[in-house]
Structure formats: C-alpha cells, structure tokens
Amino acid sequence: MLDRTAFHYDNGALFCEGVALKDLASRWGTPLYVTSKHSIEDRYREFEAAFSGLEHFTCYSVKANFNLSVIKTLGDLGCGCDVNSAGELFRALKAGVPGSRIIFAGVGKRPDEISYALLSGVLMLKAESLSELRAIDAIAAERGLTAPVALRINPNVTAETHPYITTGDSKEKFGIDEAELPEVFSLLGELQHVRLVGLDMHIGSQIFDPEFYVAAITKLLDIFNYSRSKGFGVEFLDIGGGFPATYDPMKPETPLDRFADKIIPMLKPTGVKVIFEPGRFLLANASVLLTRILYRKRNHTGKEFFVVDGGMTELIRPALYQSHHEVLSVTRHDETVVADVVGPICESSDFFARQRAIGDAPEGELLAVMTVGAYGAVMSSNYNGRLRPAEVMVEGSDVQVIRRRESFEQLIQNEV
Structure with missing residues (x-):
C-alpha cells in the first residue's frame, strides 16, 4: 500500500x-x-484521536517491530508497550519506556522472565492458565512482591482472518477458557502474592469487521461484572489489538471511527481504563x-x-x-x-x-x-x-x- x-x-x-x-x-x-518516522507518529495520533472519547492507555505491540528507534518514537509520544518475552521487555526498557508503561503477555513465560518482569516494575503480567497464576504467585513470594496480573480470557470468537493470526478461538492455545473462570477466581482468592488488576482479550489480527469486537467485548463485560460480584476491583479492561492496515488497495482497511463508534459506548460505562495493543495498525x-x-x-x-x-x-x-x-x-x-x-x-x-x-x-x-x-x-x-x-x-x-x-x-x- x-x-x-x-x-x-x-x-x-x-x-x-x-x-x-x-x-x-x-x-x-x-x-x-x-x-x-512521520508515518509512525501520524498513525499513533490518528489512533489516539479515534478513541479520545474513552479513558484509555495505548500499548504498542512490540512484536510487530522491535527496533529500538521504532519503540522510542512511540514511547516519546507517551505510548506504552505490550511485550511477549524477556527480550522484548529488555528492548522496551532500553528504548526508554519505563516498566510502569509496559504490560507483559505471552502464553509460555519462563520463571526467569516472570522474575525479570516483576523486578522491572511492569504494569501487569497477563496470566493465561491456572498453572501460570500459581507460578507467578510463587515467584512473587520469593521476591517479597505482590504481582499485578490480568487474566487473559479466550472469548471463543472466531474472527474472519488468516487462521495463523486468529487468537480468540477456543481451538487455539491462548487465554483461559470461560469454563475455568469459577476455579480461577477461587484460586485468586487463595493466592497471597497476586493482585488481579485487569481482564484481557485478543481475538486476532487484521480484523475488518467491528462486530467481532462487539461479540468479544460483550463476553468480557460479563466476566467483568462477575469479577466485581466476587469482590475483585478490576482497574483495566484490555481488548488487545487487531485493527486492520491496508496491504491490498482492493481491500482497504476499515476506518477506525467505525470501531470507535461500537467500542466506546460499550466500555465507557464501566468507568475503568481501557488498554489497546495496536501493532500492525501503527507500523x-x-x-x-x-x-x-x-x-x-x-x-x-x-x-x-x-x-x-x-x-x-x-x-x-x-x-x-x-x-x-x-x-x-x-x-x-x-x-x-x-x-x-x-x-x-x-x-x-x-x-x-x-x-x-x-x-x-x-x-x-x-x-x-x-x-x-x-x-x-x-x-x-x-x-x-x-x-x-x-x-x-x-x-x-x-x-x-x-x-x-x-x-x-x-x-x-x-x-x-
């Protein structure tokens, strides 16, 4: 394009x-x-303008392009980072993004990566299984810390995109299945070194139809209300990224305003901060x-x-x-x-x-x-x-x- x-x-x-x-x-x-450089800056400003009616925090998905100068360009504009490994965390920190503006994701975090993230003061770690929650709690206990975590929920929404870049389908490896949630919240009530701060989802990449976000956010809001009823003070709702970019002129990207028109009315009444994780859209x-x-x-x-x-x-x-x-x-x-x-x-x-x-x-x-x-x-x-x-x-x-x-x-x- x-x-x-x-x-x-x-x-x-x-x-x-x-x-x-x-x-x-x-x-x-x-x-x-x-x-x-101007293209990166202009796209970030376009994204911020589209969602200006919603209290939000944008975390650039570093996996899209982890060059230090790219990360720094966005970090200098106030953007945070979404990282998926210790290496990406290292890069974000080296580019000048503070740990407090970094969220650590990934379905298979090693113990050393969890420890590195905690010691770096990341905003949150996104947990994707019961086993991972237990591991984060144990590592935080060893460090004398309380780990801020978000639960990544698999909303079982199959978006119309390439099968290799769909991530919200229950057939895929990502996130915690809805059926596990009662057990997850029960475990969270027992763990002493984990604090639930957010709920997260991600349905894939190159999502052209806003209705896929509507379906997934509807499920996320049900879980948000359930978590509140269980006494958990969720501070963030993370709806991931996936906003499209134009590769083929015959298939132009859906304007961001169409997504904002659907998403903002759904999330604004919650009163919590919304996290976005655009990568491809920006770069x-x-x-x-x-x-x-x-x-x-x-x-x-x-x-x-x-x-x-x-x-x-x-x-x-x-x-x-x-x-x-x-x-x-x-x-x-x-x-x-x-x-x-x-x-x-x-x-x-x-x-x-x-x-x-x-x-x-x-x-x-x-x-x-x-x-x-x-x-x-x-x-x-x-x-x-x-x-x-x-x-x-x-x-x-x-x-x-x-x-x-x-x-x-x-x-x-x-x-x-």
Whole structure:
C-alpha cells in the first residue's frame, strides 16, 4: 500500500518523505528497510484521536517491530508497550519506556522472565492458565512482591482472518477458557502474592469487521461484572489489538471511527481504563523493503520472473501467510509486465508477488516492496547464510541508520 503521506512519486522517482529511495540504496545497499518516522507518529495520533472519547492507555505491540528507534518514537509520544518475552521487555526498557508503561503477555513465560518482569516494575503480567497464576504467585513470594496480573480470557470468537493470526478461538492455545473462570477466581482468592488488576482479550489480527469486537467485548463485560460480584476491583479492561492496515488497495482497511463508534459506548460505562495493543495498525505502512533486480528471465511458457536480491529471509510474510504486498518500481515506468517477483533463497515459496503487473524495470533497477513495517524485519532470518539487512529511518530530509547490516563475522560469533 502506498502511504502517500510517507511514500510518494516525485518526477517519476519514489521518495520516502523528502529523500529519494534510490539515493538510500546507493548509500546503504540492498536489501534495505526504509522507515518513515512521520508515518509512525501520524498513525499513533490518528489512533489516539479515534478513541479520545474513552479513558484509555495505548500499548504498542512490540512484536510487530522491535527496533529500538521504532519503540522510542512511540514511547516519546507517551505510548506504552505490550511485550511477549524477556527480550522484548529488555528492548522496551532500553528504548526508554519505563516498566510502569509496559504490560507483559505471552502464553509460555519462563520463571526467569516472570522474575525479570516483576523486578522491572511492569504494569501487569497477563496470566493465561491456572498453572501460570500459581507460578507467578510463587515467584512473587520469593521476591517479597505482590504481582499485578490480568487474566487473559479466550472469548471463543472466531474472527474472519488468516487462521495463523486468529487468537480468540477456543481451538487455539491462548487465554483461559470461560469454563475455568469459577476455579480461577477461587484460586485468586487463595493466592497471597497476586493482585488481579485487569481482564484481557485478543481475538486476532487484521480484523475488518467491528462486530467481532462487539461479540468479544460483550463476553468480557460479563466476566467483568462477575469479577466485581466476587469482590475483585478490576482497574483495566484490555481488548488487545487487531485493527486492520491496508496491504491490498482492493481491500482497504476499515476506518477506525467505525470501531470507535461500537467500542466506546460499550466500555465507557464501566468507568475503568481501557488498554489497546495496536501493532500492525501503527507500523505496517511505515516501511518499505528496497530490493534490486538481479536478473529478468522468461521460461518456455512465456512466464516472466524478476529475480531480486531480497527474499523470504528479509520478508517471510508472503511465504508464511500468502500475504499481499504491493511491489512498485522505484523509477516509475509507464509500461508494465506481468511477472513473479522472486528471491535468491532455495525454496519455491521464496517470492514477493505472483503473476503481478509490475513496472517494466530493467535489470539493475530497484523495486520497493510496500507495507512491510509490521512483521517484516522483525521476522528476518539467516537462512541460507544470509545477512540480515540494514534499516534506516527517514524524518523529513534527515536519515539515520537504525540497524546496521550484519557482517559475516556476526553470522558465526556465537558458534564454538
């Protein structure tokens, strides 16, 4: 998706804010991740404006993009962080986000991670099972602390999204099943080093229809009322993230106001603070992946291929989720050609686009794979001995390297 506030053509050349992408590739090479700082800031402000009628706290879902500069950009605006591991917690703290603005999630927290979170003073740990509640209580007791926890409830709402990114269905591993709640609240009454502060849900990612939130929030409110009747003073209702971003122009994102119009009237009467956990919404359209055309080839059937120097090691989403990403020629071409855009990795699933109309660019020119700010660089790998790409952040006409390209030495630095 071409985010025209951040990425635009000027005299036939594709720019990020005030900088030509071809100049960035000339200086830092390819593959190269390019992120617009203004895009991140604008999306955060858009989100805050949409839900301004509700007392809330936004925690950026760090798993979407854990680059320190990305986290700091949002943290400087007052955003909190939702983390899923000790590593993500470490990154958020290093980026300057205080523990009091961090919530620790994850279905399989290790004891050392629970301890690290407690000692870091996180706002809450989200518990997803009876066993985890007991583990948190025991670790908090060892530390002489009382652990603030939220219960992650599985609302058994199956959203219409890719099966790998749905998280609110009872068939999946996430959360506490509704049938367990009486036992959970009974246990909470016994534990001495755990304090219930919130209730949480998350139904998945790329949710286009607000009615899925309505169904899940309805269940969450029933549990909220039940918890109050049991004497628990819940301070937060966390409804997760999942708000959509546009990848394919033929399937534009649902405007945030449509979600706000449904969600705010349901949650405002509770009088408690609502937590949101957007990730993809804030970051997806903030970045592009620059890649250079190494070769063009045609097989005996006439099928065209653009072979580029980036692949599934830099962006695995098309292979993993069959996701759509626009692919644009960095130098605009009036003529197009229908082709597969494929990478150098030894897998047939190594592609960015199949049978797509692409600008008729020659070998040596650049392509931009769009909408890669979320779950792009963060999921990169060293498969095939590949070096993870460099990342730069653009602010107006200023450019900063926010991750250096890996070296061959770094590939083997931990091996003995």
